[in-house]
Every structure is written in structure tokens, then in C-alpha cells.
Amino acid sequence: MKPSIRCYANALRITAVLLAAAGITACAVVPALAQRIRNLVQRPTLVEYDPPALSVDTSPLEQAGCTLSAPWWTCPEGGPKDEWGCEVLQSVSPLLGGLDPAPLAACIVRGHDALPEGEYIYNTGCAYPGYIRYVVAEAGSLRLVHNLEELRALAAPIETPEEALSYALASQGLSALYDLSIDPSFRYQTRTLEETHVEITNEGYRVLLFNDDLCGCGPHTTFAVPVEVSRGGEVMRLEPQPLFQNPEYDSLCVD
Structure with missing residues (x-):
């Protein structure tokens, strides 16, 4: 018995559907494959x-009664954190240890309009930024470095590559x-x-x-x-x- 015209029509429809599906799959796969090839070629x-082998001596903060639960410092009520108006005290990278005195912790104040220009070193974050100041130990006591000019007064002159690295990191937030x-x-x-x-x-x-x-x-x-x-x-x-x-x-x- 010869196949009917209807059978031929159904077969053509099925073939068209399969070809269309294969085309969609190819369109999805080819760009991803092409991108991976470009990544390999452009590697x-x-x-x-x-x-550098740098470190930060945080013992002055510990002597003030503060304890570190990374990355945050917890200080006694009425201690340095409250005195300076810091929302949090955050630990800093050991790579800041090229400075003398080196920052011991970052004092972070948050808010949309928390601090005016010149009252912080840099800010971080997006819509709800954190304004960065530093805690340092100087002449046997802790003090707050409010802005870039104060940081520069402490750090300069910059005389070694290690100092330059620490200063760039501390001042720019990179x-x-x-x-x-x-x-x-x-x-x-x-x-x-x-x-x-x-x-x-x-x-x-x-x-x-x-x-x-x-x-x-x-x-x-x-x-x-x-x-x-x-x-x-x-x-x-x-x-x-x-x-x-x-x-x-x-x-x-x-x-």
C-alpha cells in the first residue's frame, strides 16, 4: 500500500519541527562556544x-581592652570606638604595615550624608557608603586620623617601595x-x-x-x-x- 498524501504532510511537519529545534539549539550553543574560543585565544x-613581608602590630588596641573577632574589633563601652563615633572598627590589611605609625583599624562611619568632604580619607560602598578614618598609636596613646592630610602628615616622607604600597592602599581604598x-x-x-x-x-x-x-x-x-x-x-x-x-x-x- 502506498503512503497517503496525509502521511507525507505529517512527515514534512515533523521534519520541519525537528529542524527548527535543532536551529534553536545551535543558536544557543554557538555564541557560548565562540565566546569560550575567544577566551582561550585571548588568554x-x-x-x-x-x-612584601609586612605586618601590623595591633597590641595598642588590645591594651585598650579591644578584642578582634575578624574582621571586627569589639571595644569596651565608652572606649575608643564610642569616643570616635565609629559605627564599627574593622581590621586592616597587614600590607599597611609599611607605614610608621601604621593604621591599626579602620573607623567606619556610615550614612548617605554622614561626613563632609575633608572629614574622611575615602569612602566605600554604593548607595549606603562607609566613610573611612584610621586608628593609629602615637606617643603611647591611640588617636584618630580623620582625613588624607593628617595621614600624609604622619606618613611622609615616603622613602621605600613598601611605604609607597602601604600609603597607596591606605589612602585610596583600592x-x-x-x-x-x-x-x-x-x-x-x-x-x-x-x-x-x-x-x-x-x-x-x-x-x-x-x-x-x-x-x-x-x-x-x-x-x-x-x-x-x-x-x-x-x-x-x-x-x-x-x-x-x-x-x-x-x-x-x-x-
Whole structure:
């Protein structure tokens, strides 16, 4: 018995549906595969550097009755934290230990309009920022460093690469990265990926730090930010350079 015209028509419809489904799958797979191939082809060269052996002696805070439950310091009621109006006292990176005196903790004040310009060193966060000041030990007592000018007066002159690194980190709120690796899933925007390091210049030092652009919605880019530090303590950010994006953060929104 010969197949009927209706059988042929049904077969054609089924074939069309299968071809359409295959086309949709290909359209979904090909861009992802192409992006992965681009990531492999554009994989940058990684330049690694060893971090300096720095540390911060926090014993003056402990002698004032404060205890550390990382990353927060808890101090007695009426102690330094309350005296300075800090919402929280946060521990700092050991990489700030190149300064003398070194910051012992970050005094964070939060709020949309908490502090006027010149009354804090830098701010962090997005819609609800935290304003950063530092606690230091000087002449046997604790004191608060309110702004960049006070920090500069304590730190200058900047005479070593370690001091330059600590000063750039303390003044700018950027990050030092020494544990980078090449991830084939990342979207790279550079041919060379360098870790944090310090170069000596005619005026002082150039420190390579990093900034994650996390405010708002993705994609979020990690930037390299060169920071010029003079021997007199002047500090200036140079033009940020985009480095890479992590696709896992593409749908992340941060307020």
C-alpha cells in the first residue's frame, strides 16, 4: 500500500519541527562556544610578583581592652570606638604595615550624608557608603586620623617601595592582588595581566592596585589602577585599565 498524501504532510511537519529545534539549539550553543574560543585565544600573559613581608602590630588596641573577632574589633563601652563615633572598627590589611605609625583599624562611619568632604580619607560602598578614618598609636596613646592630610602628615616622607604600597592602599581604598590566575571562563580585556607591584619613578613611586566595579548591575569589570605616590606624600590615581569580567557576576546587582 502506498503512503497517503496525509502521511507525507505529517512527515514534512515533523521534519520541519525537528529542524527548527535543532536551529534553536545551535543558536544557543554557538555564541557560548565562540565566546569560550575567544577566551582561550585571548588568554593574557600573567606576570606574578611576591608580596612584601609586612605586618601590623595591633597590641595598642588590645591594651585598650579591644578584642578582634575578624574582621571586627569589639571595644569596651565608652572606649575608643564610642569616643570616635565609629559605627564599627574593622581590621586592616597587614600590607599597611609599611607605614610608621601604621593604621591599626579602620573607623567606619556610615550614612548617605554622614561626613563632609575633608572629614574622611575615602569612602566605600554604593548607595549606603562607609566613610573611612584610621586608628593609629602615637606617643603611647591611640588617636584618630580623620582625613588624607593628617595621614600624609604622619606618613611622609615616603622613602621605600613598601611605604609607597602601604600609603597607596591606605589612602585610596583600592586592593592589592598577588594571587591572580588565568581563568578560561573569564572575559579578558588585556594582553598582559600584572599583579600588584611598585615601580620607582623620578618623583617617587608608581603602585599598581585594583578596583572591582561592583556597584549597579553586571557585567562587572575588574580594573588595574596605577597610583602615583610622591616622596612628599602627594597621591594621584592614573587612568583605570579594564582587565577582566567574571561571567558569574553578570546578573549580580549591588545597591
